[in-house]
Amino acid sequence: MASDRLLAVLSCQEVILIALSVNAKRVMVDVDPSTPLLWVLRDNLGLTGTKYGCGMAQCGACTVHIDGQAVRSCVAPVSRAAGRQVTTIEGLSPDLSDPLQRAWIEIDVPQCGYCQSGQIMSAAVLLREKPIPSDDDIDQALAGNICRCGTYCRIRRAVHRAAELARGSK
């Protein structure tokens, strides 16, 4: 992995190209390696489903996966994603078929909706690690994701429902 990562950051005089895989697509970006992944996704790659909320890993709106782990992309330099697999909300499913998305729709979780990409991406990691989560598991896994509209009760219900759907679809 270490050598992959070294290869992924190619420095050629002043141009630095960083190679990463975003939603299973290889992309090269020409940015300062210290630029937060969030702004590379949003401004360079046009993937605006990942949101800016605080810029200091306090609200979770920018949550994406790097090699399957939940990461706050607002504080993760893009160099950290070099040579790795990045998944954003746009890459969770092509057709709203992910159990989390199905549950979110069934329960009508979102209000303004701004935080929901981050909520869903955090919940996805939880469900992979704990396919049958308790309320406490959900609370712990999502405590870093703020929702100002106050959809927390529905998020809990929807994560349980997604767990059911995931079991049913297996």
Added chain:
Amino acid sequence: MTDLHPLNRREFLKVGVAAGGGMLVGIYLPQLNSSETVSRTEVFQPNAFLRIGTDDMITVILGKSEMGTGIYTSLPMIVADELDADWQHIRVEAAPVDEVYFHPTFHIQMTGGSSSVTSEWERLRKAGATARAMLIAAAAKNWDVDPKACGTQTGYVVHEPSNRRVSYGALAEAAATTPLPADVPLKDPNNFTIIGRGTHRLDTAAKTNGSALFGIDAKAPGMLTALIARPRVFGAKIIRVNDARSRKITGVKAVVPVQSGIAVVADGFWAAKLGRDALEIEWDEGPNATVSTAAIREQYARLSTPGKVARRDGDPAHALQTAATKITAEYEVPYLAHATMEPLNCLVDLGADRCDIWTGTQFQSLDHAAAVRLTGLHPNQVHVHTTMLGGGFGRRGSPTSEFVVEAVEVAKAVHAPVKVVWTREDDIRGGWYRPMAYDRISAGLDASGNPVAWDHTIVSQGVLEGTIFAPDGNDGSSVEGAVEMPYAIPNVLVSLHATKLGVPVLWWRSVGNSHTAFVVESFIDELAHASGKDPYQFRRALLAKKPRHLAVLELAAEKAHWGAPLPKGQGRGIALHFSFDTYVAEVAEVSVSEPDTIRVHRVVAAVDCGRVVNPDGVVAQTEGGIIFGLSAALKSEITLDRGRVQQSNFHDYQVLRINEAPQIEVYIVPSTEHPMGVGEPPVPPIAPAVANAVFAATGKRVRKSPIRMNQAV
């Protein structure tokens, strides 16, 4: 922008048929670039609120903003019901700025005051019913039958005698040539098929795959991003700027002064942020450099003698003097930021003869007018595109349109499309807060413990002064909810000291009620305990002539099992508040553990908001309002020292998180009264319900929010 009231106009129909859908819309919705949204199939537009396409799709056009409250679902439900449309064929489009969409009471295009369903109810019903009548007329003419013999059935006009039916889409072209009927009867509410039925939101799918477009997501070709360096002290002026280091940062394109500060314009957010961080600015901090919360509190406490009378019943002074028992308390609430999850932003694409603005706003027509003034363009050349709003809570209804004005200023300076984005720090420190307030309140009880006098003095800044919402200069925002104190007390005085400070204040979800409910409903609880009575029964006895108040109170108490025993260290508190013509009672169950941990386990709410359009929407707004109110009740506080806001981001301006969220149960009182708002009314009762529950659990009264045990008396 001028005389455009399609419901009263017939000529557009002829034009529409002759020219096709796109042209038609271009004519009477002049703010819209028709090619962007209107498809060629959308040939029938009976009024400004809907279009019907030959593909059966029905586009409902709303002059309102979806900030999360669900009106992009509940308002189309109103149209669809009267139209007898197939709900699966309904979609929503944000309207351009046009007088036809102005708020019937406030005469601007806006979303706020929990008023959308209330204010749109009548005209959206008419819009749907008129379209239905025209579709029936078109079908009847086609079939050469009496329109009265025709009916509709979920997207079809039917003629039962001949067993014929035709879809709305197939009728769209013919309906467009049908004369506009004068006075179409509305449905008997008993026949509603969509209104009142739990309906899934139309925007959920787009909000679960990242495709919903918020202002911060808007793009234009060649777009630049700007961040603005703003003063740390409100009203501070720039003396000197050194931008040499900023301009050297890769990606920074320009540094330009605007009214709100110094804008750093770059090819993306991150370069703009680095550029802003590198600015060196010398400020003249001005008169607000000494403002501090401690000094404001001292000043407010001194002022809390009777002020300008807002309500007087009987002779409160005499009644207080002669009461058997007199109780006095002081309450305090802090400044609060709205902290919408999506920070403010605005994209402006300004050309020589056209200005396009994409933003999540609650005040479209004020923003439009501000942009017209700044650009010098004709009103028809300025186009406001309303995106989804990542939370509003009042913050996106700016009386000065400041987040639009500054973006237009930057766009004028750089000659490129530019999006100004606020950072979270800009947001938390940017002012326009729920006002701080200090209340002194006294009551007198007679020998049997019945309240005979009530004297409530409020010291606070008003939020309406100088805005269109106080045209007569009468700003009732600081006393709303206190004036409406519902309990049967014969002698009542509510008075106000309106203060003026250099801290900008604004309406914050539920406005004055967010403060007055905490005081009134905590203090009535104090009186119940002082008279040795159960707080629920004490309230009931004083609400005998207020049936709707009483009904929600009793429903909440019953569902919460009021009076059932709780484990030691736990307590139950009740509160009731009427705001925006809606009645809400809430019961909170809390536990208090050492040294200062208040945990809210369960909240039961009862709501009477008149006729309900989307029951699940009312439940969602009540759940959300309770969580929003709990953030204020338990966590959030803006304080100032040496003119500087001491908080900056979610680590020190804390809001409720999921691991702190209670279970919530919501019960709706069935009603056939006019539908009223529900976006704000669930917020006010929760803080006093929690404070009252804390007292029940510990015997300690906390009269300051956020509620912390170290503030208990």
